[in-house]
Amino acid sequence: NTTICVRPVDSDFEPKGTSDASTKKSTTKKPNNNKTTNKKKTTAIVKKPNGKQPVKDKKDTNPTNDILIPLKYFYNWWHIRHAFCSNAACMQYINKNDVGFSPTFARASSLGRVVTHYSNGMKRMKELCPNSYNELTMLYFQKTGGRYVYSFKSGLVAGIVAKKKGVCGAHIPIKEYACRMSKDLMYAGNLEWNTFYKGLVRNGGKPVFYLWK
Numbered sequence: 001n002t003t004i005c006v007r008p009v010d011s012d013f014e015p016k017g018t019s020d021a022s023t024k025k026s027t028t029k030k031p032n033n034n035k036t037t038n039k040k041k042t043t044a045i046v047k048k049p050n051g052k053q054p055v056k057d058k059k060d061t062n063p064t065n066d067i068l069i070p071l072k073y074f075y076n077w078w079h080i081r082h083a084f085c086s087n088a089a090c091m092q093y094i095n096k097n098d099v100g101f102s103p104t105f106a107r108a109s110s111l112g113r114v115v116t117h118y119s120n121g122m123k124r125m126k127e128l129c130p131n132s133y134n135e136l137t138m139l140y141f142q143k144t145g146g147r148y149v150y151s152f153k154s155g156l157v158a159g160i161v162a163k164k165k166g167v168c169g170a171h172i173p174i175k176e177y178a179c180r181m182s183k184d185l186m187y188a189g190n191l192e193w194n195t196f197y198k199g200l201v202r203n204g205g206k207p208v209f210y211l212w213k
Contacts, residue, residue, distance in 0.1 A: 002014060014021060060129040062169030063115050067124050068212055070110035071139075071158055073187070074101035080182035080196070083148050084141050086114055086159045093156070098143070112172040112211025114139060114159025121160055129168035136160050137167060139209060147185050150176065161212040173207035 074091065076081045076099050083098070085091045088105040095101060115121045117138060125133045140155030141148045162170035175184045177197040187208070191197040 035070050068113040069116045071114050072108040072110050076101050081184050084184050132167045147183050170210040172211040176208050177204045
């Protein structure tokens with residue numbers, strides 16, 4: 001038996017000092033601390049519990065002239081009775097269904113002004129007077145017992161008035177007076193100068209509603 005000794009020969013296809021593991025390129029990239037990345041900044045939006053964004057408070061302002069109309073009063077001398085209307089159609093209706101009053105609507109005097117119930121008067125007041133419009137109410141006059149009595153519920157529509165002084169700029173106080181000569185009720189700021197109504201103020205002398213100048 002013959003033993004042949006073979007000297008290891010370097011391979012032409014494998015460099016010295018390399019192995020299969022060292023010939024493979026690394027697929028894991030090292031983090032590059034020198035580069036800067038442009039990341040978008042995010043801002044947290046905090047909402048209130050109700051989900052609405054805060055709104056700046058809006059101040060109350062007075063009604064504009066285009067929605068203010070005069071509340072006029074009329075009189076029947078024979079029956080000593082007053083009636084109240086804020087438009088000519090109302091006056092025509094009363095004259096047709098009652099004893100008749102004077103003067104004409106155009107010449108009648110005014111107690112003050114109300115906000116019209118036409119042209120979305122209350123909607124406009126919500127915009128102009130957002131903090132206090134709930135103190136406004138619709139004013140009516142009902143014929144009861146041969147006289148016209150104010151009401152906040154039903155009757156002939158007069159317009160929108162304030163229940164408290166100064167609300168949305170309403171400063172003219174209107175009191176209710178009984179008459180010693182008839183069943184009439186008259187509404188005005190002060191009738192103590194008139195012998196028919198002097199000393200007969202109702203509601204404890206307090207105004208029943210407020211008008212605009």
